[in-house]
Amino acid sequence: xxxxxxxxxxxxxxxxxxxxxxxxxxxxxxxxxxxxxxxxxxxxxxxxxxxxxxxxxxxxxxxxxxxxxxxxxxxxxxxxxxxxxxxxxxxxxxxxxxxxxxxxxxxxxxxxxxxxxxxxxxxxxxxxxxxxxxxxxxxxxxxxxxxxxxxxxxxxxxxxxxxxxxxxxxxxxxxxxxxxxxxxxxxxxxxxxxxxxxxxxxxxxxxxxxxxxxxxxxxxxxxxxxxxxxxxxxxxxxxxxxxxxxxxxxxxxxxxxxxxxxxxxxxxxxxxxxxxxxxxxxxxxxxxxxx
Numbered sequence: 001x002x003x004x005x006x007x008x009x010x011x012x013x014x015x016x017x018x019x020x021x022x023x024x025x026x027x028x029x030x031x032x033x034x035x036x037x038x039x040x041x042x043x044x045x046x047x048x049x050x051x052x053x054x055x056x057x058x059x060x061x062x063x064x065x066x067x068x069x070x071x072x073x074x075x076x077x078x079x080x081x082x083x084x085x086x087x088x089x090x091x092x093x094x095x096x097x098x099x100x101x102x103x104x105x106x107x108x109x110x111x112x113x114x115x116x117x118x119x120x121x122x123x124x125x126x127x128x129x130x131x132x133x134x135x136x137x138x139x140x141x142x143x144x145x146x147x148x149x150x151x152x153x154x155x156x157x158x159x160x161x162x163x164x165x166x167x168x169x170x171x172x173x174x175x176x177x178x179x180x181x182x183x184x185x186x187x188x189x190x191x192x193x194x195x196x197x198x199x200x201x202x203x204x205x206x207x208x209x210x211x212x213x214x215x216x217x218x219x220x221x222x223x224x225x226x227x228x229x230x231x232x233x234x235x236x237x238x239x240x241x242x243x244x245x246x247x248x249x250x251x252x253x254x255x256x257x258x259x260x261x262x263x264x265x266x267x268x269x270x271x272x273x274x275x276x277x278x279x280x281x282x283x284x285x286x287x288x289x290x291x
Contacts, residue, residue, distance in 0.1 A: 056115065056116045057084070057085075057086055058083075058086065058087055058090070058116055058117070058118060059116035059117055060116070060117045060118075061079060061117070061118045061120060062117060063120050064119070064120065064121040064122070065120075065121070065122035065124075066124060068124060069104035069124050069125070070102060070105055070124055071102070071103065071104075074103065075099065075102060075105075075122070078095075078098045078099055081098075082095060087112065087115070087116040087117075087118075090118070092110050092112075095108075095110060096108045096109075096110055099122065103144075103145065104124050104125050104145075105123075105124065105125070106123045106125040106138065106144075107122075107123040108120065108121070108123075109121040109123075125138045125144045126138055126139050127152060127155060129155050129156050129158045129169065129172065130151050130152075130155050130156070130158065131143055131157075131158055131159070131165060132158075132159050134146065134147050134151065135147070135148065136151070136155075137158065137165055140166075141165055141166040141167075141169030141170060142166070143165050156172065156186055156187055156188065156189065157188045157189075157190075158189050159188070159189075159190030160190060160192075161191070161192075167191075168189060168190070168191060171189060171218075172186055172189045174218075175189065175199065179201060179222075182227075182230050184201045184202050186200075186201060186202075187201065187202055188200040194211055195214075196208075196210050196211040197210065197211070197214055197218075203236075204235070204252070205236045205238070205239065206239070207238070207241065208239070208240045208241060209221070209242070210242035212242075217242075220241065221239070221241055221247075225239065225241070229249070234251055235251065236249055236250070236251060236252065237252045238250045
């Protein structure tokens with residue numbers, strides 16, 4: 001019995017010691033947590049006070065813009081809504097979105113400049129093409145104006161259903177790259193509601209692509225038809241690519257020094273010659289399989 005009590009006595013003492021150590025650790029943790037809480041509260045208070053001190057009413061707004069197309073009065077109108085705004089609490093994202101809604105503004109970049117100044121840089125859209133009767137596209141094929149007051153006549157005219165602006169613009173860039181090698185440019189390119197393509201070149205040539213196998217027909221015109229006709233050194237009025245095994249060509253009737261009466265007298269002969277040329281061209285190209 002005595003031996004058993006002797007064995008149990010150390011265990012009891014160890015248990016009491018462990019409890020004391022555990023309580024000591026908990027007390028130390030609580031003290032450290034209390035200190036950290038006080039420190040964190042102090043830092044938050046200091047940060048808030050610093051924010052309040054720095055969040056002053058706007059003192060100046062610096063504006064960097066060329067104003068070739070953008071109306072300065074429209075920009076001033078947007079900025080007037082932020083007269084009471086403060087340096088740190090002003091919503092820069094909202095301001096940027098409002099500025100980019102102004103006609104001809106492409107990108108608005110805004111940054112803060114201490115102690116209480118905003119620096120705004122505006123980049124204007126660059127008109128790359130006319131769209132339809134009165135619209136304008138930028139260099140990314142985006143419709144920037146639906147009803148432009150002035151349409152630069154030197155710009156190419158593109159046309160298509162609503163939502164096709166980017167697609168038509170990309171096709172224009174591809175086609176322009178090809179015809180530039182022959183000293184030509186694309187003056188018009190359009191796709192109608194049925195999906196049929198056509199375009200006009202700067203030498204007066206009109207080309208109908210149609211709405212079937214359009215990629216193959218564009219490729220055929222650019223790689224085979226245009227180089228062939230360019231070598232013939234004849235003035236082409238129009239080209240119809242809507243054939244499975246060839247294409248049709250209409251030559252310009254008037255030659256230098258000819259008048260309309262001469263053309264009328266030679267109308268039948270011209271038609272015969274045109275048919276002959278169509279046959280010759282088809283023979284030169286060989287059979288072109290319909291894609």
